[in-house]
Amino acid sequence: MTLEQSDLFPRLRAAAGEDWTRYTDHEFVRALTRGDLAEASFRHYLQQDYVFLKHFARAWALAAFKADNLADMRAATEVLDGLLNHEMALHVDLCRRWGIEAEALERTPEARANMAYTRYVIERGLAGDLLELLVALAPCVIGYAEIGAARHAEAGAALADHPYREWLETYAGDEFQGLAGSVAAQMDRLAERHMAPTRFPELAATFTAATRLEIGFWDMGLQQTL
């Protein structure tokens, strides 16, 4: 399924209103796309993102625990496996090329914006069901796919010699686009089974909160705060 065919995600995105735009059209994203984002900001972001990915792996492990059928358990462990055994290694390589060695990554002090975001997502999963957790994860997974596709296209010919080409290619790539589509489809299946119409506002509040925490993550990168 493509994102356009999904049902719940566009409703959540619409409910997030301006916050969704503030996330996907953030100055960090604009500067990265133009190629003039300060390198120190990108390094700070990369280093924090390493810590972020570890906690997101924990959130996907929680998704496997919260699942009540094999298909949902497999979907969660596939993302977990991809993160732990593929994306983390790519991230460590990318960091090394940007001058951040593996030992420095391990010693990264966790920024408050980073902590707030990952722990919020995990808390939503602990307190709620799998749908609640996937909705908290959606701004990350589906948002980055949306940002990647749009910004990769926008950079266009400038990509030939672009400092952030690899980042843009990663999130515009088939793998992440496919992952976003399958998470959107999984949310739709769960919503069909578990979502009373009266539950939508609650889910929208979780989605908007996670979107605002993504904005905080860009701010943290841009301002290099801890």
Ligand SMILES: Cc1ncc(C[n+]2csc(CCO)c2C)c(N)n1
């Ligand atoms: C702050 C922040 N938000 C989102 C992503 C993107 N992302 C992280 S894990 C994953 C796939 C599985 O959840 C995706 C798309 C990121 N790297 N950093």
